[in-house]
Amino acid sequence: MKKMKDERLIIKNLKNIRVAFLVQTIGILAILLYDVITVGFTEATRNPLWFLFIITVVVLSFLNIGVSMDVYDDTKMPKKPFPYYLTVMIIAFIGIAIGLIQLFYSGKISDAIIVGSVIFICFLVPFTYAHYLRKKRSEQLDK
Template identity: 45%
Template sequence: MQKIKDERLILLDLKMIRITFLVQTAGIIGILGYDLITAGFEGMRQNPLWIVFMITTVLYTFLSTSISVDYFEGTKTYSKKGLQIGFGIITIISVLWGYLTSISEGNTALEGFIVGGVIFASTAIPLLYVHYLRKKRTEE
């Protein structure tokens, strides 16, 4: 199989991939919606398609982040102050959420710590990634 070199064909191929992705995502959402109606939220989450949907969504979000950073136009595209403010906000949210989890009925302090840590990590990683991309773009 030869590599496509014509830009029109490459663009057409990318459009077909996008349409395929949209149809696949709509099918997954339809199946998960059916599970939500018939088996409830827990039944929907136990479907393996839920994991596929979550992984696809997270991957798409990370891949589109670099495009968002390229599209961002401004004289100052990154700042350490903005990064510090972001870390302050996610720290407050993580601690608050972890505390509320730990004081809720049937949960322990360890579970609250785990929930807070997961929330912190899942928001800190994208924050650092966007900061890195913006810093790299301004250095170029």
């Protein structure tokens, strides 16, 4: 099989993939909406399609981080990346603050630790990935 070299065909192929992805996502949402209506939200979240939808949204978000970093970096002069340790400290502070709020409302320390840890991880992973992309971009520009 020959590899496509014509940019118009490559762009057309990517548009076709985008349309297929959109149809697939709308189908998944329709099935999940039907489950929510017929059996309720709690039972619908136990459907494996719910997990597939969440994973799809997370992967799409991470892929869009790379695109948005490229668009953002091209609009201005590149600047030195924010120190990573400060990012981790700020995220840890946010996780601790939300954990304390949860402790105040629920009164259970286990719930507060779980909520604070989940918030910490949910903030840390995308910021780490964005920092990695910025650092890689600045190293490429230095060469």
